[in-house]
Amino acid sequence: MGLVPPAVGQISAASNTILGLPSKQTVASTGSHKRTIDMSLPGNEQHTNPDHAHLLATKWLNANKLADLVKEEGLVYKKGKFSAIEEQQLRAAIENYQHEKELSDAQLQEIIFTKNDRNRDNVFWSEITAAVPLRPIIAIYHHVRRTHHPLTKQGSWQDHEDVLLKQAVTDLGQQWEKVSARVGRRAADCRDRYRNHIVNREIRVTGPWSREEEDKLTRIVTDMTLKQGKDPDNDVFWGKVSELMGGTRGRQQCRIKWTDALSKTVKNEGQKPRWGQQDAYILVHKIDSLNVRDDTEIDWKLIPDADWNLWSAHTLQRRWLTLKKSVKGYEDMTHQEIMDILRIKKAHLPTPPSQTNKKKKERRVVSAASVNEPSDPKDDEVAGSANGAADDDSTDSAD
DNA sequence: ACGCTAGGTAAGGGTAATTATCATGA
DNA sequence: GTCATGATAATTACCCTTACCTAGCG
Numbered sequence: 001m002g003l004v005p006p007a008v009g010q011i012s013a014a015s016n017t018i019l020g021l022p023s024k025q026t027v028a029s030t031g032s033h034k035r036t037i038d039m040s041l042p043g044n045e046q047h048t049n050p051d052h053a054h055l056l057a058t059k060w061l062n063a064n065k066l067a068d069l070v071k072e073e074g075l076v077y078k079k080g081k082f083s084a085i086e087e088q089q090l091r092a093a094i095e096n097y098q099h100e101k102e103l104s105d106a107q108l109q110e111i112i113f114t115k116n117d118r119n120r121d122n123v124f125w126s127e128i129t130a131a132v133p134l135r136p137i138i139a140i141y142h143h144v145r146r147t148h149h150p151l152t153k154q155g156s157w158q159d160h161e162d163v164l165l166k167q168a169v170t171d172l173g174q175q176w177e178k179v180s181a182r183v184g185r186r187a188a189d190c191r192d193r194y195r196n197h198i199v200n201r202e203i204r205v206t207g208p209w210s211r212e213e214e215d216k217l218t219r220i221v222t223d224m225t226l227k228q229g230k231d232p233d234n235d236v237f238w239g240k241v242s243e244l245m246g247g248t249r250g251r252q253q254c255r256i257k258w259t260d261a262l263s264k265t266v267k268n269e270g271q272k273p274r275w276g277q278q279d280a281y282i283l284v285h286k287i288d289s290l291n292v293r294d295d296t297e298i299d300w301k302l303i304p305d306a307d308w309n310l311w312s313a314h315t316l317q318r319r320w321l322t323l324k325k326s327v328k329g330y331e332d333m334t335h336q337e338i339m340d341i342l343r344i345k346k347a348h349l350p351t352p353p354s355q356t357n358k359k360k361k362e363r364r365v366v367s368a369a370s371v372n373e374p375s376d377p378k379d380d381e382v383a384g385s386a387n388g389a390a391d392d393d394s395t396d397s398a399d
Numbered sequence: 400a401c402g403c404t405a406g407g408t409a410a411g412g413g414t415a416a417t418t419a420t421c422a423t424g425a
Numbered sequence: 426g427t428c429a430t431g432a433t434a435a436t437t438a439c440c441c442t443t444a445c446c447t448a449g450c451g
Contacts (some may be wrong), residue, residue: 059404060404060405060406062404062443062444063442063443063444064443079441079442080441080442081413081414081415081440081441082440082441115406115407122405138405138406138442139441139442141406142440142441142442143440143441146439146440146441152439153438153439154438155438156437156438157437157438174409174410175408175409176408176409177407177408177409187408187409188408188409188439188440189438189439191409191410192437192438192439192440193437193438195410196437196438197437206435206436207435208434208435209434209435236412237411237412238411238412238413239410239411239412250437251412252413252436252437253435253436255412255413255414256434256435256436257434257435260433260434260435261433261434300414317414317415318415321415321416322431322432
């Protein structure tokens, strides 16, 4: 029991298309017109239309209006996680404001958290937004309100907090601000804890997935996406998926299980792909060609491509982290310094080991999905089609 | 009197950090 | 055998955007 055929390695050829990489990052993803801005140029922010910069920093544009402006006026704005550079810009702007107006910490908190006061100092939000290029004021607003909240980042939830939360929701319903006041955690954190851990707690399953569960999840996701012409990497509603799983697995569990494991297996025609040196080589060169100043500026959605498509954006991002950590002293190095080392470290495609016929040790089965996977005669077709030309020998050599 | 917008709150959708366990090769 | 290093899997706190609503201003 528990034996699987040698894993099929990542064998898509390192063709020119793989290394002919986008040197641009998508900035606005709203609407059908994707605008890009060349991130390789230092100070690229200056390319922005000054009128647009003013608009972003002063008008509280909602999603629809932003989409309209992108479409009609070619507005460029930035979405997604704040990079380390943006955090720095924001921190500096807030400090500067506080210093200029000679505000105490308490007064600053007051400005950030006062409600419904039309006489408030609106200059604050505009000014700090202006310091972070391409971000709309509302994004800055939400970000700062979260990061400066006195109840932010309290770590793991204790049992008594869960009890308190459950009771609060029973009494008050999903009015998170009121619940927050009772529990002593931010409203959003209460909501998260509730939906991710309190709901269906009695029937929630943890630990390794059974084969049946994996099959069920695969069926649900493919029904929801592929069978309707949608993208299983992007168009999945995980709350709904969790519901369809009968609530036994939460939305986060389902999502991670799919993106990190099952989706690759589906793409690889039922075979579990294995990360290899060649993949590391491709990844390093892809990231290198982005010419970003810092890895927090990488738009991971742009890294996967059609010729190298087994790995999800999320997986690649985590792969990158592993690669980065393999560089000694990476904590004290700049992105460029790390890249310089990795470029050399991964300068060449791995050469096949001398004993190509050496049988690899069978992998011990961790996931139940791997059990009962007979050595499939269709393997030959697989090698010849989806993954380019590779035979068993080169498969082995990928490691 | 009313349309409009700032902005508060909840919902929807997503990722990062960490831990545990296993695989592999020197 | 054993040690170092990396791969895989799972968990959960934390994050970002959008939807919806309403007070209050012009």
